[in-house]
Amino acid sequence: MSKKKSEKLLRPPYVFDSNWENLLDDPAFIKVFLSDVLEDYILRQRWYGGKSSSLKYIELHQYFRIQQHGEVYYGLLLEVNFNEAFYQHYFLPIAFVTDGSFAKEERILPLTISGQAGYIIDAINLEAFRKLVFERIMTSVPNDLTPVRYHKSSYFTDTAYESSRFMGMEQSNTSIIYNDSSVIKFFRRIYPDKNPDFEMSQFLSEKKGFKNTPAYLGSISILDKDNDNITIALLQKLVPNEGDAWDFMLKEVDKVFSNLEYKKINVDRLPSTELFERLKIKDVPPEIIDWAGLSIFLRLQIMARRTAEMHVALGSEFEDTAFTPKHFNSDYEVWLKNRLLYQFQNRLNSVENNLHKLEGRAAELVKEFLERKNEIRRRFVQFDWTKLKGERIRIHGDYHLGQILVQGDDFYLLDFEGEPESTIRDRKVKHPPLKDVAGIFRSFHYAIYATIFNNGEKYPYSQENLFKAGEILYKFFIGVFLESYVTIIQANNLNIGYRQERIFILKYCMLEKAVYELGYEMNSRPSWAVIPLEGILGIINDKW
Numbered sequence: 001m002s003k004k005k006s007e008k009l010l011r012p013p014y015v016f017d018s019n020w021e022n023l024l025d026d027p028a029f030i031k032v033f034l035s036d037v038l039e040d041y042i043l044r045q046r047w048y049g050g051k052s053s054s055l056k057y058i059e060l061h062q063y064f065r066i067q068q069h070g071e072v073y074y075g076l077l078l079e080v081n082f083n084e085a086f087y088q089h090y091f092l093p094i095a096f097v098t099d100g101s102f103a104k105e106e107r108i109l110p111l112t113i114s115g116q117a118g119y120i121i122d123a124i125n126l127e128a129f130r131k132l133v134f135e136r137i138m139t140s141v142p143n144d145l146t147p148v149r150y151h152k153s154s155y156f157t158d159t160a161y162e163s164s165r166f167m168g169m170e171q172s173n174t175s176i177i178y179n180d181s182s183v184i185k186f187f188r189r190i191y192p193d194k195n196p197d198f199e200m201s202q203f204l205s206e207k208k209g210f211k212n213t214p215a216y217l218g219s220i221s222i223l224d225k226d227n228d229n230i231t232i233a234l235l236q237k238l239v240p241n242e243g244d245a246w247d248f249m250l251k252e253v254d255k256v257f258s259n260l261e262y263k264k265i266n267v268d269r270l271p272s273t274e275l276f277e278r279l280k281i282k283d284v285p286p287e288i289i290d291w292a293g294l295s296i297f298l299r300l301q302i303m304a305r306r307t308a309e310m311h312v313a314l315g316s317e318f319e320d321t322a323f324t325p326k327h328f329n330s331d332y333e334v335w336l337k338n339r340l341l342y343q344f345q346n347r348l349n350s351v352e353n354n355l356h357k358l359e360g361r362a363a364e365l366v367k368e369f370l371e372r373k374n375e376i377r378r379r380f381v382q383f384d385w386t387k388l389k390g391e392r393i394r395i396h397g398d399y400h401l402g403q404i405l406v407q408g409d410d411f412y413l414l415d416f417e418g419e420p421e422s423t424i425r426d427r428k429v430k431h432p433p434l435k436d437v438a439g440i441f442r443s444f445h446y447a448i449y450a451t452i453f454n455n456g457e458k459y460p461y462s463q464e465n466l467f468k469a470g471e472i473l474y475k476f477f478i479g480v481f482l483e484s485y486v487t488i489i490q491a492n493n494l495n496i497g498y499r500q501e502r503i504f505i506l507k508y509c510m511l512e513k514a515v516y517e518l519g520y521e522m523n524s525r526p527s528w529a530v531i532p533l534e535g536i537l538g539i540i541n542d543k544w
């Protein structure tokens with residue numbers, strides 16, 4: 001019998017003598033809770049990010065009380081160990097409830113403590129817990145008896161708790177809306193450091209007054225055993241919005257493709273432009289404006305302005321070394337090449353192991369991708385820091401259309417947690433700001449190709465012609481965005497390099513992002529892998 005199985009001695013009904021206040025000190029409870037129950041529970045959670053590896057066991061890394069006026073909840077930092085992968089930490093706040101009809105789906109463990117039967121549930125489901133958390137941030141007593149630290153910003157103006165509800169979005173953490181005016185995000189995957197989302201939100205909004213990100217209202221962190229400051233929650237202003245820029249872009253691109261038929265456009269006669277050519281609206285040919293409409297280009301100019309303003313704010317720090325700009329150097333070059341070659345190898349493995357999941361165009365493209373793997377590697381190695389004169393700054397790091405909210409004609413930028421696969425240290429490395437711009441350009445490419453692949457039959461044109469039209473549209477989107485972006489960046493003296501340097505960085509980062517995306521798609525939605533494959537081969541073939 002395996003060690004794990006032999007330890008499963010306690011069976012339901014689970015009865016413990018301890019009371020709630022000292023339950024976590026009871027080794028019998030910990031054993032049952034961690035192995036018998038939590039493993040099954042955690043695997044079912046949307047926020048659990050370890051699903052592609054096999055779970056070995058869970059340990060309780062740390063626990064702490066989240067309490068007020070004698071009302072006690074526990075915050076658990078769980079260490080999930082895998083058979084083949086590196087361990088991960090997760091935050092789970094727990095509560096004990098006795099009402100049998102409450103949160104039936106959310107029960108973690110039925111048990112009796114001190115003669116009282118009830119359930120352990122994720123405390124976020126309990127309004128009393130959410131209220132307590134809100135009030136603790138509102139009063140933010142500087143030093144709690146527990147290792148929990150509550151922080152409130154000067155933008156926090158509410159004077160009482162009124163309501164709370166789940167935000168109910170598809171997301172990797174858990175967000176709650178308070179008083180219909182603010183959002184708290186409880187981070188689920190936890191890193192032994194300040195979460196970059198908190199760091200960047202506080203820096204951009206409180207320190208630099210950047211208006212196009214939700215205002216920073218407060219946060220909760222834990223001092224762990226090693227005195228590291230671990231962020232577990234971030235409170236921000238709720239931004240009223242009409243959805244995210246990804247949905248916005250899909251609708252816009254659909255209109256543009258529908259216009260092909262409506263405006264009887266001959267795709268072969270559409271004028272094109274060089275990739276990365278900077279374009280003012282007056283430089284966009286009338287045939288393109290007539291086809292795509294003026295409004296999408298005006299909106300892209302605003303999106304570019306907000307992106308540039310974010311980078312100007314991020315590049316304007318002279319004291320806090322976490323944010324001061326840096327130049328390229330050999331350390332960065334070595335770090336970057338190692339990282340990208342490692343990531344590329346990982347993608348190759350994942351593609352080779354999952355070839356059976358690809359069909360049609362993706363299956364054709366993947367052959368070429370595998371045949372040309374050495375060329376792609378060479379591209380990654382062609383990075384020479386001595387030729388780059390621009391600055392490196394803290395950047396968004398996972399910038400795509402899904403991270404932008406649409407409000408009227410304007411845009412709000414969010415979710416600064418960084419690239420999900422990177423370590424916490426790597427997420428804080430300074431990069432050329434054009435890396436974010438490359439991310440958003442990849443997103444334009446995604447929106448155009450997703451429209452062709454998902455609604456292709458709706459437009460009475462051959463797929464070849466749709467691709468041709470899509471490539472033209474892509475280049476004009478990029479040109480208009482780039483002109484606004486570069487103009488604002490340069491007017492604010494942020495050095496992003498001379499023209500050739502900018503183009504080199506954009507292509508380099510777009511290839512990096514497309515390779516990253518290939519792994520993301522192979523794991524999460526293989527039928528979309530065709531999009532990054534098109535992207536990778538487009539760059540390698542210098543099609544653009």
Ligand SMILES: Nc1ncnc2c1ncn2[C@@H]1O[C@H](COP(=O)(O)OP(=O)(O)O)[C@@H](O)[C@H]1O
Pocket residue numbers: 167169170171172173174175183185214236237238239240241244402403405414415417
């Ligand atoms: N401050 C906010 N105001 C309005 N909506 C928000 C706010 N923060 C997040 N959202 C919505 O919640 C979604 C998920 O938020 P995000 O920060 O990306 O969470 P996660 O890191 O868990 O993926 C966003 O795409 C957005 O629609």
Ligand SMILES: O=P(O)(O)O[C@H]1O[C@H](CO)[C@@H](O[C@H]2O[C@H](CO)[C@@H](O)[C@H](O)[C@H]2O)[C@H](O)[C@H]1O
Pocket residue numbers: 172246398400401402419420439442443444446447517520
């Ligand atoms: O969940 P996150 O927002 O951290 O990002 C991950 O998921 C994204 C998909 O939701 C993924 O983005 C890719 O698909 C988008 C369309 O769904 C597209 O707009 C992006 O350009 C493309 O990268 C992202 O890569 C991944 O990290």
